[in-house]
Amino acid sequence: MHIHLQNPAGETLFAFSDSMWAAACDRAGAIAQGHQVTIGGTPADFATAMRTAEAVISDAGVLRSCMPFAAPHLKLVFVTNAGLDALAPYDWLPPGAALMNNRGTHAGKAGEFGIMSLLMLANRVPRMVTQQRQGVWKEMWGSVLGGRTVTVIGLGSLGGAVAQHARQFGMVVTGMRANPAPHPACTRVIGMDALDEVLPSTEFLVLACPLTPATRGLMDRRRVDLLPAGAGIVNIGRGALLDQDAVCDRLDASTLCGAVLDVFNPEPIPAGHRLWTTPDLIISPHTSADDPNTYNPVSIDIFFENLRAWQAGKPLPNRFDFERGY
Amino acid sequence: MHIHLQNPAGETLFAFSDSMWAAACDRAGAIAQGHQVTIGGTPADFATAMRTAEAVISDAGVLRSCMPFAAPHLKLVFVTNAGLDALAPYDWLPPGAALMNNRGTHAGKAGEFGIMSLLMLANRVPRMVTQQRQGVWKEMWGSVLGGRTVTVIGLGSLGGAVAQHARQFGMVVTGMRANPAPHPACTRVIGMDALDEVLPSTEFLVLACPLTPATRGLMDRRRVDLLPAGAGIVNIGRGALLDQDAVCDRLDASTLCGAVLDVFNPEPIPAGHRLWTTPDLIISPHTSADDPNTYNPVSIDIFFENLRAWQAGKPLPNRFDFERGY
Numbered sequence: 063m064h065i066h067l068q069n070p071a072g073e074t075l076f077a078f079s080d081s082m083w084a085a086a087c088d089r090a091g092a093i094a095q096g097h098q099v100t101i102g103g104t105p106a107d108f109a110t111a112m113r114t115a116e117a118v119i120s121d122a123g124v125l126r127s128c129m130p131f132a133a134p135h136l137k138l139v140f141v142t143n144a145g146l147d148a149l150a151p152y153d154w155l156p157p158g159a160a161l162m163n164n165r166g167t168h169a170g171k172a173g174e175f176g177i178m179s180l181l182m183l184a185n186r187v188p189r190m191v192t193q194q195r196q197g198v199w200k201e202m203w204g205s206v207l208g209g210r211t212v213t214v215i216g217l218g219s220l221g222g223a224v225a226q227h228a229r230q231f232g233m234v235v236t237g238m239r240a241n242p243a244p245h246p247a248c249t250r251v252i253g254m255d256a257l258d259e260v261l262p263s264t265e266f267l268v269l270a271c272p273l274t275p276a277t278r279g280l281m282d283r284r285r286v287d288l289l290p291a292g293a294g295i296v297n298i299g300r301g302a303l304l305d306q307d308a309v310c311d312r313l314d315a316s317t318l319c320g321a322v323l324d325v326f327n328p329e330p331i332p333a334g335h336r337l338w339t340t341p342d343l344i345i346s347p348h349t350s351a352d353d354p355n356t357y358n359p360v361s362i363d364i365f366f367e368n369l370r371a372w373q374a375g376k377p378l379p380n381r382f383d384f385e386r387g388y
Numbered sequence: 389m390h391i392h393l394q395n396p397a398g399e400t401l402f403a404f405s406d407s408m409w410a411a412a413c414d415r416a417g418a419i420a421q422g423h424q425v426t427i428g429g430t431p432a433d434f435a436t437a438m439r440t441a442e443a444v445i446s447d448a449g450v451l452r453s454c455m456p457f458a459a460p461h462l463k464l465v466f467v468t469n470a471g472l473d474a475l476a477p478y479d480w481l482p483p484g485a486a487l488m489n490n491r492g493t494h495a496g497k498a499g500e501f502g503i504m505s506l507l508m509l510a511n512r513v514p515r516m517v518t519q520q521r522q523g524v525w526k527e528m529w530g531s532v533l534g535g536r537t538v539t540v541i542g543l544g545s546l547g548g549a550v551a552q553h554a555r556q557f558g559m560v561v562t563g564m565r566a567n568p569a570p571h572p573a574c575t576r577v578i579g580m581d582a583l584d585e586v587l588p589s590t591e592f593l594v595l596a597c598p599l600t601p602a603t604r605g606l607m608d609r610r611r612v613d614l615l616p617a618g619a620g621i622v623n624i625g626r627g628a629l630l631d632q633d634a635v636c637d638r639l640d641a642s643t644l645c646g647a648v649l650d651v652f653n654p655e656p657i658p659a660g661h662r663l664w665t666t667p668d669l670i671i672s673p674h675t676s677a678d679d680p681n682t683y684n685p686v687s688i689d690i691f692f693e694n695l696r697a698w699q700a701g702k703p704l705p706n707r708f709d710f711e712r713g714y
Contacts, residue, residue, distance in 0.1 A: 075529065170532050174507055174557070181504035182513075187670070191517050194671045197664040199656035202672075203401065205679045206496050230556070231500070330525035338523040344513070345520045346528075353531045 064098045064135075066111035068120040068128070071103050075354045078119070078362075086362035093370045112136065119365055122148045129154050138372060142361045144168050144220070144351070145300060146382055147273045162368055162380040163388070164361045166219045168351035172270070172298055173223025175350035179322035180207060180228060180266055183294030188320030188342040208232030213264040215254075215280070216271025217245050218388070220298060220351065224268050236260060240276075240386075261288035266296065273300035274387030283308035294319045298350045301327030310340045318342065324350035390424045390461075392437035394446040394454070397429055401680045404445070404688075412688035419696045438462065445691055448474045455480050464698060468687045470494050470546070470677070471626060472708055473599045488694055488706040489714070490687045492545045494677035498596075498624055499549025501676035505648035506533060506554060506592055509620035514646030514668040534558030539590040541580075541606070542597025543571050544714070546624060546677065550594050562586060566602070566712075587614035592622065599626035600713030609634035620645045624676045627653030636666045644668065650676035 087094035185204035225247035237248035413420035511530035563574035
């Protein structure tokens with residue numbers, strides 16, 4: 063089949079390359095053989111490739127920038143993002159084509175970012191950094207993670223990876239998701255409808271769910287205020303899951319031990335925004351889940367898993383669910 | 389025997405209490421039964437107790453503040469610090485008394501602080517925090533720890549715990565110590581005399597050794613400059629192990645990915661010191677190894693292990709080695 067890979071124009075760090083593709087083919091075996099492969103970097107490259115391509119691999123921003131497009135043979139659209147909210151509504155998708163995200167790609171990096179954030183909160187690093195900014199030396203005692211409670215909202219590849227690490231450090235892990243099926247890394251899994259009951263006993267809260275109509279504004283001011291004194295917040299999902307101002311208000315009042323936020327609303331954070339000077343807050347510029355050394359290679363591996371399923375007539379592991387929005 | 393525990397005057401967070409002692413006795417079993425136990429908080433309490441005490445448990449600062457003292461029956465001096473450099477020279481020790489440190493107490497907390505620091509360096513948190521201070525949003529990509537190299541100097545309870553975590557995250561761990569016997573968490577262990585050969589290929593350096601005449605100034609400017617571009621430094625040992633100014637110079641020149649330092653020379657860092665404004669540096673106020681919830685309970689547990697050895701006529705596991713200095 064004709065598989066087209068589209069790079070962002072001028073991108074070097076996260077670009078697909080011939081050698082990266084060749085290495086992934088070696089890992090994938092027979093499924094990767096016999097294809098016609100093109101790699102493009104301009105809208106013209108994309109338009110040309112789409113005349114014959116049956117599969118395309120691209121990130122959401124690039125795909126969006128190439129719309130509208132005609133792709134009469136397109137069967138597989140593999141988007142190298144976990145969250146596809148930037149591509150909604152999905153009426154641009156050619157009839158009969160399957161849309162996939164790259165969930166799984168981010169698990170390794172995001173899981174490490176998540177456990178790092180929990181360690182930083184337990185060690186009071188957000189407060190240390192605030193004192194450092196003020197030029198103040200003041201002892202700031204932390205604790206080990208063992209025995210402390212964390213609530214992880216969303217148990218997909220990101221939340222599942224964070225839960226797994228947290229469990230290894232001896233934490234008591236409460237997982238929350240729409241369907242509260244058990245999860246091997248969680249002490250217990252609870253349905254999202256019980257969120258109000260779980261928050262008051264949550265020492266650390268990790269937001270790791272996708273942004274959908276159901277989760278937008280999930281942690282509104284009322285729920286942020288349900289967290290107990292001294293709690294900590296990590297957000298590696300999407301900025302619009304969380305009422306930022308409510309978090310800033312609690313940090314200003316020193317009623318949280320800190321927050322480590324990787325996603326914001328809007329991004330980038332505008333100059334002069336209160337977030338920049340809010341105490342006990344660590345700002346990560348939406349890079350928690352992405353490791354340039356492994357991101358695209360792992361994405362290609364996952365594409366081949368899906369191609370294997372597609373050729374066998376099986377369900378695509380990464381098929382985007384339009385109803386759930388992830 | 390008469391066992392005396394001396395608290396720092398006015399200390400609440402790290403104070404011994406009757407209930408803490410009772411809980412430790414329950415854990416320890418028979419060895420903890422039948423003793424006369426006193427807990428003091430003033431120099432007068434200490435002086436009175438020393439008339440009859442056979443064992444004393446105290447931190448180094450408090451012990452120093454009670455000197456000189458007479459303790460005709462004292463056999464066991466258990467100091468609740470890992471590094472006893474503040475008590476040198478040791479001519480204050482009553483003849484025949486054994487001096488112990490509390491090595492082991494810090495392993496859990498320091499190990500977590502160490503792996504947190506490595507995750508922070510790999511995720512570029514020191515740079516993120518610097519950009520945050522400047523109010524600048526700029527993507528800053530990190531990596532997973534797997535496959536990256538870390539050199540841990542000192543494989544006592546602190547360094548050993550960091551090495552163990554690093555190994556679990558898939559890092560390639562080089563341990564260094566005076567006697568290069570193998571260590572289960574290390575890919576290889578190398579003698580300290582080969583330090584100059586190891587540094588140029590070290591991505592992350594963790595200083596976790598005690599301060600002794602042999603280690604003072606170990607990482608001098610010449611050795612700091614042997615670290616490759618993009619390397620990261622963690623110091624959870626002692627400030628005087630490392631030429632701070634050399635580290636600041638490299639951070640100012642952006643030839644390191646960052647540093648996470650918990651110990652400094654001097655402490656506290658004076659107001660206006662260049663460290664406060666050095667980029668890509670995280671300052672932790674010498675609290676990396678101490679968890680108020682577990683510190684003293686674990687120290688008492690370790691004291692009982694030593695008491696058990698002493699009563700059995702065996703070597704004391706925590707006996708301080710005057711020649712090595714730890």
